[in-house]
Amino acid sequence: MRKYMTFEEFFKTQALEKNNKRKSLKIILSLLCLSIILFSLYTIFKWGKDNSQIRQINQKIQKNIMVNNNDENKELVNPPQNKKSNYYYYAAIPFYEVDFSALKKQNEDTVAFIRLNNTNINSPVVQTTDNTFYLDHTFDKSKNNAGWLFMDYRNDVNKLSDNTIIYGHSRLDRTMFGSLRNTLTSYWQSNKDNYVIFLSTLKENMIFQIFAIYSIKSENYYITPNFANNEEKQKWIETMQKRNIAPIKTEVDVNDKFLTLSTCQNNRGGRIVIQAKLIKRQKR
Numbered sequence: 001m002r003k004y005m006t007f008e009e010f011f012k013t014q015a016l017e018k019n020n021k022r023k024s025l026k027i028i029l030s031l032l033c034l035s036i037i038l039f040s041l042y043t044i045f046k047w048g049k050d051n052s053q054i055r056q057i058n059q060k061i062q063k064n065i066m067v068n069n070n071d072e073n074k075e076l077v078n079p080p081q082n083k084k085s086n087y088y089y090y091a092a093i094p095f096y097e098v099d100f101s102a103l104k105k106q107n108e109d110t111v112a113f114i115r116l117n118n119t120n121i122n123s124p125v126v127q128t129t130d131n132t133f134y135l136d137h138t139f140d141k142s143k144n145n146a147g148w149l150f151m152d153y154r155n156d157v158n159k160l161s162d163n164t165i166i167y168g169h170s171r172l173d174r175t176m177f178g179s180l181r182n183t184l185t186s187y188w189q190s191n192k193d194n195y196v197i198f199l200s201t202l203k204e205n206m207i208f209q210i211f212a213i214y215s216i217k218s219e220n221y222y223i224t225p226n227f228a229n230n231e232e233k234q235k236w237i238e239t240m241q242k243r244n245i246a247p248i249k250t251e252v253d254v255n256d257k258f259l260t261l262s263t264c265q266n267n268r269g270g271r272i273v274i275q276a277k278l279i280k281r282q283k284r
Helices: 007-064 086-091 101-106 178-184 230-243
Strands: 067-070 095-098 110-116 122-126 163-167 196-201 204-217 258-264 270-283
Touching: 007 101, 007 122, 086 204, 086 270, 095 196, 095 204, 101 110, 178 204, 178 258, 178 270, 196 258, 196 270, 204 230
Parallel strands: 163 258
Antiparallel strands: 067 095, 110 122, 110 196, 196 204, 204 270, 258 270
């Protein structure tokens, strides 16, 4: 004979089911919170471990590089007619030369060494056959989310492209290109001596004069390595100059060779970009 529940039993059963659902929901939320906490702790641990490894590699690099400032056998590149131009102020700065022998032993992909005043950028630059490997591999080629400074694989370091591009992550501890955010400040921009980039390769030393500093959403136009003709190049130059936010007026034309530094500004695809023109070179 079928037994029917009383109203009292029915409501008790409903209350029990609701209570069980609440307990299940609490368990699920607790597990979710625990997972988030554990993932956050792992992320912090991994970030700290990556930073520690980068510091150790940088210390080893700084111990092994030999630096020499000189200005012998210089060649001025596309000098302007105006002798009062800032070009000549920066062209008088001596070269920053690096001994690559120890760096090449540590990593055969080393193609250059870059330095920018009043930033932490004083580092070798690597290059391989793609633009992905050094996004998550450091100078010793070990896996590391900090990556390393690398030159666009489309560039030829021995024969400069119209636009040589160097990339690096914007790390919170200001390693890699993390200190490029300094260039967006009025304090950094007010120092005239900051507007030069030193770039040494195995074959020559070079000095570039900055003509544009800006931030922009991610795109490919500013990282164009070569131009089909002078009209295309001139249009690119004018676009880059319009983007500049720094209080500088650098003379630039289609006969110039350019250097572009690019890094992330935020997690929404923003980029910080520094662009300069070659003003002086020296064969090694």
